[in-house]
Amino acid sequence: MTNTIAHTVSMLEMLPAQEQDFAYEFVKRLVLAWDPDYTKLTPEERSRLEAAEQGEYISGKDINWDDE
Secondary structure (H helix, E strand, O other): OOHHHHHHHHHHHOOOHHHHHHHHHHHHHHHHHHOOOOOOOOHHHHHHHHHHHHOOOOOHHHOOOOOO
């Protein structure tokens, strides 16, 4: 969690519940405007994805899904 997010959360905790709900809905609208179908990656997600792509992986077709 970045310092900005931590500071924002601490400020939100000072608000009454109704105002917290308003802030939540506002942030949700910002996120949806930025990424309406939730397909963009955060910098952390991108680095984790790139690391996974460079490492070893097992294809789903190579797994015996019926074996317990």
